[in-house]
Amino acid sequence: xxxxxxxxxxxxxxxxAAAALGLGACSSSDASSAPAAGGATSGxxxxxxxxxxxxxxxxxxAKAAFEKESxxxxxxxxxxxxxxxxxxxxxxxxxPLGDAFFGVDNSYxxxxxxxxxxxxxxxxxxxxxxxxxxxDDAGSLTPIDYGDVCVNVDTAWFDKKKLTPPASYEDxxxxxxxxxxxxxxxxxxxxxxxxxxxxxxxxxxxxxxDYWTRLxxxxxxxxxxxxDAYYSDYTGGSEDGTYPVVVSYNTSPAETLDEAGTSxxxxxxxxxxxxxxxxxxVLAGAKNPEGAKxxxxxxxxxxxxxxxxxxxxxxxxLESAGVxxxxxxxxxxxxxxxxxxxADIAAHRDEWLSxxxxxxxx
Amino acid sequence: xxxxxxxxxxxxxxxxxxxxGWGIAxxxxxxxxxxxxxxxxxxxxxxxFAPDGALDLSPFVDVLTKPRTWRLVGLTLAQAVAGxxxxxxxxxxxxxxxxxxxFRGRGVVRAWVTVPFVLPTVVVGVAFRAVLGEGGPxxxxxxxxxxxxxxxxxxxxxxxxxxxxVGGMWERLDPRAEQAARxxxxxxLRVLRTVTxxxxxxxxxxxxxxxxxxxxxxxxxxxxxxxxxxxTIETEIYRQxxQLLDxxxxxxxxxxxxxxxxxxxxxxxxxxxxxxxxLELAAAEQAAHRVARGDLPVVGLVAAFVLLLHVLxxxxxxxxxxxVPGGGWGPGNYTALGTRGQRDALTATVWEAGAASLxxxxxxxxxxxxxxxxxxxxxxxSPRARAARRxxxxxxGVVMLPLGxxxxxxxxxxxxxxxxxxxxxxDLRTTGLLIPVxxxxxxxxxxxxxxxxxxxxxxxxxxxxxxxxxASPGRVLGTVDWPIAARAAxxxxxxxxxxxxxxxxxxxxxxxxxxxxxPVVIYQLLGRPGAQNYGMAxxxxxxxxxxxxxxxxxxxxxxxxxxxEF
Numbered sequence: 001x002x003x004x005x006x007x008x009x010x011x012x013x014x015x016x017a018a019a020a021l022g023l024g025a026c027s028s029s030d031a032s033s034a035p036a037a038g039g040a041t042s043g044x045x046x047x048x049x050x051x052x053x054x055x056x057x058x059x060x061x062a063k064a065a066f067e068k069e070s071x072x073x074x075x076x077x078x079x080x081x082x083x084x085x086x087x088x089x090x091x092x093x094x095x096p097l098g099d100a101f102f103g104v105d106n107s108y109x110x111x112x113x114x115x116x117x118x119x120x121x122x123x124x125x126x127x128x129x130x131x132x133x134x135x136d137d138a139g140s141l142t143p144i145d146y147g148d149v150c151v152n153v154d155t156a157w158f159d160k161k162k163l164t165p166p167a168s169y170e171d172x173x174x175x176x177x178x179x180x181x182x183x184x185x186x187x188x189x190x191x192x193x194x195x196x197x198x199x200x201x202x203x204x205x206x207x208x209x210d211y212w213t214r215l216x217x218x219x220x221x222x223x224x225x226x227x228d229a230y231y232s233d234y235t236g237g238s239e240d241g242t243y244p245v246v247v248s249y250n251t252s253p254a255e256t257l258d259e260a261g262t263s264x265x266x267x268x269x270x271x272x273x274x275x276x277x278x279x280x281x282v283l284a285g286a287k288n289p290e291g292a293k294x295x296x297x298x299x300x301x302x303x304x305x306x307x308x309x310x311x312x313x314x315x316x317x318l319e320s321a322g323v324x325x326x327x328x329x330x331x332x333x334x335x336x337x338x339x340x341x342x343a344d345i346a347a348h349r350d351e352w353l354s355x356x357x358x359x360x361x362x
Numbered sequence: 363x364x365x366x367x368x369x370x371x372x373x374x375x376x377x378x379x380x381x382x383g384w385g386i387a388x389x390x391x392x393x394x395x396x397x398x399x400x401x402x403x404x405x406x407x408x409x410x411f412a413p414d415g416a417l418d419l420s421p422f423v424d425v426l427t428k429p430r431t432w433r434l435v436g437l438t439l440a441q442a443v444a445g446x447x448x449x450x451x452x453x454x455x456x457x458x459x460x461x462x463x464x465f466r467g468r469g470v471v472r473a474w475v476t477v478p479f480v481l482p483t484v485v486v487g488v489a490f491r492a493v494l495g496e497g498g499p500x501x502x503x504x505x506x507x508x509x510x511x512x513x514x515x516x517x518x519x520x521x522x523x524x525x526x527x528v529g530g531m532w533e534r535l536d537p538r539a540e541q542a543a544r545x546x547x548x549x550x551l552r553v554l555r556t557v558t559x560x561x562x563x564x565x566x567x568x569x570x571x572x573x574x575x576x577x578x579x580x581x582x583x584x585x586x587x588x589x590x591x592x593x594t595i596e597t598e599i600y601r602q603x604x605q606l607l608d609x610x611x612x613x614x615x616x617x618x619x620x621x622x623x624x625x626x627x628x629x630x631x632x633x634x635x636x637x638x639x640x641l642e643l644a645a646a647e648q649a650a651h652r653v654a655r656g657d658l659p660v661v662g663l664v665a666a667f668v669l670l671l672h673v674l675x676x677x678x679x680x681x682x683x684x685x686v687p688g689g690g691w692g693p694g695n696y697t698a699l700g701t702r703g704q705r706d707a708l709t710a711t712v713w714e715a716g717a718a719s720l721x722x723x724x725x726x727x728x729x730x731x732x733x734x735x736x737x738x739x740x741x742x743x744s745p746r747a748r749a750a751r752r753x754x755x756x757x758x759g760v761v762m763l764p765l766g767x768x769x770x771x772x773x774x775x776x777x778x779x780x781x782x783x784x785x786x787x788x789d790l791r792t793t794g795l796l797i798p799v800x801x802x803x804x805x806x807x808x809x810x811x812x813x814x815x816x817x818x819x820x821x822x823x824x825x826x827x828x829x830x831x832x833a834s835p836g837r838v839l840g841t842v843d844w845p846i847a848a849r850a851a852x853x854x855x856x857x858x859x860x861x862x863x864x865x866x867x868x869x870x871x872x873x874x875x876x877x878x879x880x881p882v883v884i885y886q887l888l889g890r891p892g893a894q895n896y897g898m899a900x901x902x903x904x905x906x907x908x909x910x911x912x913x914x915x916x917x918x919x920x921x922x923x924x925x926x927e928f
Contacts, residue, residue: 049792054886057708077792078874080604081889087607088777091409095781097792111607185590187601221507224585227888231896232491239685240497248891255891259689313891350606360590 047073048291051283053085053103054078057311062303070294082190082278083108089283090115100292102144102280102299106135107193109279110346113140119282121293125300130317133277135342141279144299145314148334149194150273151181152252154236154244156265166245168271169202172215179219182233182243187353189225191276195247196356197345198274201338205348209359216360236266251313254324254331264330273334278314383835388740391733391806392757397783399764399803402775403616409778410613421610431598431615435622438578438594441509442626445516445577446570452517452667453524453569459664461529463657464650472525473914475672476856477907479522482866482881483582485903488888489675490515490587492682499674507589515583518671520573523808527572530853531565531815532558533650550656564815571630572811575765578623581867595619599768616771623766627759676907683900687893695897699905703887703895712883712902716909719863719880722798726862727855729802734809734854737761739843741810742817761810764803772800773871791872797879800868805858812857816850817843856917860910880906 048070058076066074077098079085086108089101093115104112112118113135122139133143151172153165166177184192199208216222221243223229230237234246236256250268257264280299282292298304305321308314315323315333411417425431460472478486492498494505505511535558543553559566581596588597595615602612653661686694699712710718741758745751764772780790790796820843828838866881874882880902887899 054882055889075792078878080870084604084871087604088774090607091609091774092777092781092791095789097777097789187605188585188597193605222590224589225889227896228487228491228586230891231888232488232495237893237896238497240492240495242496252891255893350608353606 045072045288045291047075048100048288048295049075049077049098050295051077051079051085051089051098051101053082054080055312056103057307058304059307059311062307065303066295066298070291070298072288072291072294074295079103086112089117093117093284096283096285098283099286099288100280100282100295102278104141104279104281105190105194106133106275106277106279106342107190107197107345107349109135109141109277110342111349112281114346117284119284119286119289119292121282121296123293123297123300125297127300127318129319133275133279133317135279141281142296142300143277143317144280145305145308145312145316146275146277147314148250148268148273148337149191149198149247149276150250150268150270150334152234152236152246152248152266152268154234154265155267157235157244165267165269167269169199169211172220172245173211173218175218177218177245180243181215181218181220181245182229182247183215183220183222184226184229184247185222185224187357191226191247191249193353194274194276196352197340198272198338200352201274201340205352208352209355212356212360222360249313250334251327251331254326254329257326257330261326268331268334270332270334271336273337275337275339384740384743387736388757391737391740391761394729394733395760395764395803395806398799399767399772402779403767403771404775405778406609406771406775407613407616410609410611410616413609418610421614425611425614425618431618434593434595434598435618437592438596438619438622441512441516441580441584441592441594442574442578444509444513445520445580446574448513448517449520449524449573449577450566450570452671453521454528454566455660456521456664456667457525457529457532459657459661460525461533462650463653463661465653469915470911471668472529473911475525475668476522476860476914477676477911478518478672479520479860479864479910481864481903481907482884483580483586485679485884485888485899486515486518486583486675487586488900489679490518492678493675498678507587507591509592511587512580512584512592514671515587516577516580518675519580519583520576521667521671523573523576524569526853526857527569527812527815528562528565530812530850531562531819534816534849535561537651564818567630568811568815571627571762572765572807574626574630575623575762575807578626579619579766579768581769595622596768596770600770603770603774612771616768619768620763620766623763624759627762627766631755631759679900679903679907683897683904685897687897695894695901696905698894698898699901703890703892703898708883708886710878710883712880712898712905715878715880715883716902716905718878720909722801722879723859723862725798726801726805726865727858729798730805730809730858730862731851731855733802734761734806734858735813735851737806737810738813738817738847739839741814742820742843744822762807765807769867770871772803773868776800776872794874796872797869797874798862800872801862801865802858804865804868805861808857808861809854812854813847813850817847820846852917852919856914859913859917863906863910863913 056076056078063074063076066072075098079088079097082103082105085101086104088097089104089112096117118140120138120140121142123142126142130143133146135141151166151169155165158165163176166172166174171177172181184195186192186196196208199211202208203211221233223233226248229246230248230252232238233241233243234248235241235244236246236252248268250270250273253264253266253268256266280296282289282296286292300318302318302321305316305318308316308321309323309327411419411421456475460468460475481489490511491506493500494503494511495501496506505514539561540553540557543557544550548556578594579596580594581600584592584594584597585600595618599612599615599619602608602615683695684691684693686692702708702711708715737757741754743754745754776796777791780796782789824842825838828842829835833841864881865879866885869879870882870885878886884899884902884906887895887902
């Protein structure tokens with residue numbers, strides 16, 4: 001190993017140690033100021049830690065705007081995907097990873113609430129139209145964005161074969177659509193979990209397993225994750241794909257435009273959609289609860305909401321924030337969705353997933 | 363100085379000075395592994411069995427009476443054994459061709475064979491599904507989502523381990539014993555069976571145990587290629603922890619996994635201890651010869667393996683990386699690596715993530731080299747006291763465990779333990795420092811298994827002779843051990859660096875401030891809609907492969923400098 005590398009490495013270690021000490025200094029001053037929370041006295045926290053899932057994107061401009069407005073330094077800490085984030089928050093209840101979080105979706109929402117990880121907070125910035133996404137009456141979680149998991153069909157493929165694409169859950173089990181569908185494993189994929197909940201909402205707890213069995217009997221394939229299904233098996237996402245029907249998002253057709261950009265080659269089946277809502281919240285035991293509230297307010301503000309569609313492929317809850325033109329043209333929102341009430345998800349989530357594993361996943 | 367003087371002097375230092383030296387050499391790695399491996403794992407398992415402080419062992423009964431559990435244990439073992447067997451079958455002839463034969467481009471092929479080792483599992487999943495999927499070039503075989511596909515992918519990853527570990531030993535085996543056997547009339551196969559292979563046993567068992575551990579705990583590959591029919595204890599731990607947060611079940615499975623691994627390791631260690639003996643080692647290049655007519659069948663076989671197992675999947679990646687969105691071909695995906703992806707989907711450009719990856723891997727390599735180097739040194743000595751020998755055996759096994767314990771368990775364990783550990787004034791979990799540490803924990807066993815066979819092969823009489831002649835312990839290390847170990851050190855550096863560069867499991871289960879590593883970025887790109895993001899993921903994978911291959915090439919060169927540098 002050359003001396004140069006060694007010098008650089010030790011410099012990196014020294015830097016890291018210095019950073020660690022710096023953070024340490026902050027957190028110890030946080031602790032001393034905790035009783036006087038809320039007061040902007042000297043010694044109050046100067047940073048706020050936001051724990052996010054790994055799809056979170058914030059522009060430098062928006063981050064700077066928040067820091068200027070609040071006088072706080074924003075530290076973004078990335079956890080894993082939505083499921084990992086939720087479970088890590090629960091696991092670290094006694095020593096939270098940050099002050100606020102973003103990215104827990106509705107299938108995990110009740111878990112974090114019930115585990116006592118959340119300090120309820122209702123932001124004044126929450127638009128009234130977002131009331132339908134509330135998880136409980138206490139306002140534990142703040143909805144930030146939402147999207148829909150829907151069956152997608154490769155319309156170009158069906159046109160070429162002169163076939164009518166399937167238009168409902170039931171169609172997928174018909175003989176004319178045999179061996180055409182690729183689904184997602186709900187025990188390893190979050191859109192997969194959402195789609196499972198959609199089938200439960202539609203067929204009821206008595207009927208969903210029977211429906212899945214019929215799907216498999218009709219030659220449906222189950223992949224472990226979205227990218228695997230979409231980019232390996234779906235004809236609309238891969239030139240080597242052989243399945244023209246896939247579980248994806250209602251916005252996916254906006255990404256499959258033809259060369260001129262005037263039409264799309266795929267479509268979402270709007271009767272098979274399930275809402276996926278992403279929440280933010282204040283963590284119980286936050287070192288900087290006031291800062292946590294400020295960042296939740298900011299996530300609902302016009303500036304950040306306007307970035308959501310482009311960066312995270314979700315619809316902002318603030319209607320005036322807007323979405324790309326291609327979405328308006330090619331990715332309409334479903335009129336109705338197949339949703340399971342939050343309370344039912346809380347009560348039965350694990351049971352449904354393990355029942356599914358026993359019936360279908362073996 | 364009389365001989366008795368020298369002997370007395372040796373006795374003195376062996377009691378005092380050496381004791382302290384070896385004590386430190388043992389304490390540093392033991393402490394490192396205790397803090398960054400044993401503690402987190404134990405903490406998570408305890409949390410599973412005693413969530414409220416009271417011990418509850420009922421999950422044990424629940425999990426162990428489920429037929430599903432035993433099916434998964436069976437699948438784990440079957441897949442690990444098959445994966446190891448195929449890796450050895452392909453790896454040993456490849457090691458011969460790449461380390462005993464001399465031909466143009468050998469260095470490039472050596473580096474190429476290592477590339478799969480660092481590719482993120484998600485990418486390998488994509489590559490294999492592209493080849494084996496119904497629309498792929500080998501789709502007609504109907505192997506998509508099959509046991510064969512999993513085993514092939516495991517071999518794809520692990521042939522590198524066999525080639526490197528066995529090859530590193532093979533190239534230094536003194537060829538004279540073989541030449542003598544040939545002269546005495548033995549055929550080439552007989553020489554291989556009776557002379558060469560017995561001398562390679564330490565390296566073979568070393569490689570086999572590492573590969574077995576990698577296969578037994580393989581996670582992403584099984585998830586992607588196995589579909590819903592195939593799972594392992596590892597994928598089940600992932601599901602129970604990450605999807606259901608059923609810590610009691612995960613804890614039982616972690617213990618079960620540990621038991622399976624420990625039994626397997628004990629068997630391997632037994633085999634190793636009996637065979638790791640002093641050998642006649644030659645200079646690396648001395649043993650290699652030009653390709654002779656008799657070598658052609660092996661060369662042909664290895665070429666076929668490499669083409670099928672290494673070239674085909676990687677070529678698929680390259681082809682896909684050159685396919686630009688909207689149809690057509692071009693370097694568009696590569697120029698996009700300087701951006702943050704379609705509509706700024708990433709927090710940093712891919713190049714920035716690549717730089718962060720290199721920095722992290724450098725730190726991890728340094729840690730792994732210090733810890734693994736000390737462990738190897740300690741394990742290479744044969745203490746006289748029985749208790750010390752037993753302790754040495756224990757350390758030999760424990761150091762391998764990081765490869766055998768679920769990355770999920772370690773990652774979630776870090777979350778429980780690294781909040782202001784030992785009263786430190788900082789929350790280590792959110793500093794990013796744990797990422798190189800976690801990568802080093804995985805790289806240490808690789809360093810040990812690369813260095814140890816070489817160190818153990820040094821004839822102890824060399825060291826005794828040096829000591830009798832008055833050399834201090836430090837001088838013995840410097841003049842006897844180092845010159846020989848340094849050549850293997852280049853290999854260990856390359857290995858540790860490659861392992862850190864490609865590490866995905868533990869990294870993805872840790873929380874990360876700001877910067878992120880290349881495999882994680884590739885994973886993020888693959889998770890986002892948009893043909894350009896997909897194309898960038900493919901291009902980034904190719905870049906990762908090229909960087910790895912270059913690092914391995916440099917590591918090969920480094921081996922020559924080792925002796926001079928000291």
